[in-house]
Amino acid sequence: MRIYTPAGEIGPEPVHLAPSPSVLAGRRIGILDNTKPNAGVLLGRMAEQLAERTGAIVSTVVTKNAALAAPDDVMSRLREEVELVLTGSAD
Amino acid sequence: MATDSAPFLDLDHDDPVRLLELYASRGWGDGLPMIPPTEDRVTEMLGAGEHDPDEVIAVLPPRSGLATRRMIAVNAVLAGCTPAHQPVLVAAVRALARPEVNLRGVNATTHPVAPLLVVHGRVADDGGYNGGIGAFGPGNRANAATGRALRLILMHIAGAVPGPGDVATQGGPAKYTYCVAENLAESPWGSYAADAGVDAPSAVTVHCGEAPHNAHDMESSAPEAILEKVASAMRSTGQNNAPISQGEYFVMLCPEHAAACAAAGWTRRHVASFLHQRARLPAGELRRAFDLRAWEPWQQTLADDELMPMTAHPDHIKVLVVGGPGKHSSVIPSWGMTKSVTVAVEAT
Numbered sequence: 273m274r275i276y277t278p279a280g281e282i283g284p285e286p287v288h289l290a291p292s293p294s295v296l297a298g299r300r301i302g303i304l305d306n307t308k309p310n311a312g313v314l315l316g317r318m319a320e321q322l323a324e325r326t327g328a329i330v331s332t333v334v335t336k337n338a339a340l341a342a343p344d345d346v347m348s349r350l351r352e353e354v355e356l357v358l359t360g361s362a363d
Numbered sequence: 364m365a366t367d368s369a370p371f372l373d374l375d376h377d378d379p380v381r382l383l384e385l386y387a388s389r390g391w392g393d394g395l396p397m398i399p400p401t402e403d404r405v406t407e408m409l410g411a412g413e414h415d416p417d418e419v420i421a422v423l424p425p426r427s428g429l430a431t432r433r434m435i436a437v438n439a440v441l442a443g444c445t446p447a448h449q450p451v452l453v454a455a456v457r458a459l460a461r462p463e464v465n466l467r468g469v470n471a472t473t474h475p476v477a478p479l480l481v482v483h484g485r486v487a488d489d490g491g492y493n494g495g496i497g498a499f500g501p502g503n504r505a506n507a508a509t510g511r512a513l514r515l516i517l518m519h520i521a522g523a524v525p526g527p528g529d530v531a532t533q534g535g536p537a538k539y540t541y542c543v544a545e546n547l548a549e550s551p552w553g554s555y556a557a558d559a560g561v562d563a564p565s566a567v568t569v570h571c572g573e574a575p576h577n578a579h580d581m582e583s584s585a586p587e588a589i590l591e592k593v594a595s596a597m598r599s600t601g602q603n604n605a606p607i608s609q610g611e612y613f614v615m616l617c618p619e620h621a622a623a624c625a626a627a628g629w630t631r632r633h634v635a636s637f638l639h640q641r642a643r644l645p646a647g648e649l650r651r652a653f654d655l656r657a658w659e660p661w662q663q664t665l666a667d668d669e670l671m672p673m674t675a676h677p678d679h680i681k682v683l684v685v686g687g688p689g690k691h692s693s694v695i696p697s698w699g700m701t702k703s704v705t706v707a708v709e710a711t
């Protein structure tokens with residue numbers, strides 16, 4: 273008996289991540305806080321430690337609703353102001 | 364045997380128990396027995412129309428799966444649908460892919476949200492859908508299988524698999540199947556779809572919300588008394604509307620409650636406006652309950668003793684007629700960061 277598998281093909285990814293910078297010294301780090309509980313605390317501390325170790329600069333902190341895609345103006349600001357973004361925190 | 368990514372599996376048996384085990388071993392299925400999606404069954408499900416079976420109806424997140432007519436039909440077969448249900452599923456997938464539904468969020472959240480599928484008009488009759496007694500319950504193939512097929516599409520094509528693609532803390536029974544028909548024959552206000560702007564013989568609505576909350580009133584004939592119970596089911600701090608107060612409510616009035624409202628001259632709009640006025644809580648009570656609030660500026664200006672509506676506008680309160688004899692209505696709160704969508708079902 274021949275049957276179909278149920279998942280089908282995967283389409284093109286809607287977005288592509290930019291390559292990470294190979295050296296962080298002097299680079300600007302941004303925080304995209306999704307406003308989940310303590311996300312800002314966690315991401316802020318991570319960014320501070322990363323900056324201390326590498327010589328990067330924490331330059332931009334923006335927030336978004338965790339359940340929605342980041343608005344265009346937030347993404348534009350991050351694109352313009354930083355080379356690395358820290359984000360992502362769940363409940 | 365083919366790999367997971369291949370379109371077919373070649374089996375040397377037709378044992379449904381072994382098929383269930385095979386699917387489960389690959390992370391497929393909802394845990395219940397399924398109909399084997401053979402080529403013949405899928406071809407029959409696709410029907411004799413002129414549509415391209417490989418037309419991509421939508422790309423569904425988070426997996427970015429291609430929901431073609433054929434893959435929708437595969438999952439319809441698995442769930443036990445008949446070909447009359449395929450156009451409903453195609454329309455439902457179109458609706459779920461609309462940006463305002465925010466399917467990525469719906470699939471990913473810890474909230475127990477599931478897309479409710481409401482079937483309107485001619486296709487509800489042709490497909491054998493139940494909008495009458497026990498509409499949300501078991502015993503009707505169309506409701507059960509179509510709702511189940513939509514869940515299988517979300518699991519298989521969209522990747523909303525509990526764990527990696529669906530992190531609902533407790534899940535919920537509505538995630539197995541969640542499909543009803545509008546009881547148009549007993550609606551004193553005509554079709555919900557037409558009021559929602561879809562003037563077509565057949566339509567579907569998707570509303571991503573919780574399981575139904577009961578609102579019971581056996582004794583009242585005045586709309587105010589009946590709808591006060593409905594409003595009380597909306598005034599819950601356990602709903603996302605409390606800290607995120609913009610989501611829609613679907614109010615599924617039973618025919619007897621709807622008839623009582625209509626007999627007093629109330630329209631859908633009257634019902635929604637009354638509920639918007641009555642489903643309110645003191646802003647201070649909500650502030651005490653939630654330190655984390657995604658409130659709009661107008662909400663933040665409310666004094667503690669002022670009443671805050673559970674949703675921002677009467678238009679966010681959708682009123683339909685569902686069910687049979689008796690005096691139980693229900694409220695279906697939204698997940699919040701999503702909006703319902705009504706679309707036409709294409710003719711076959």
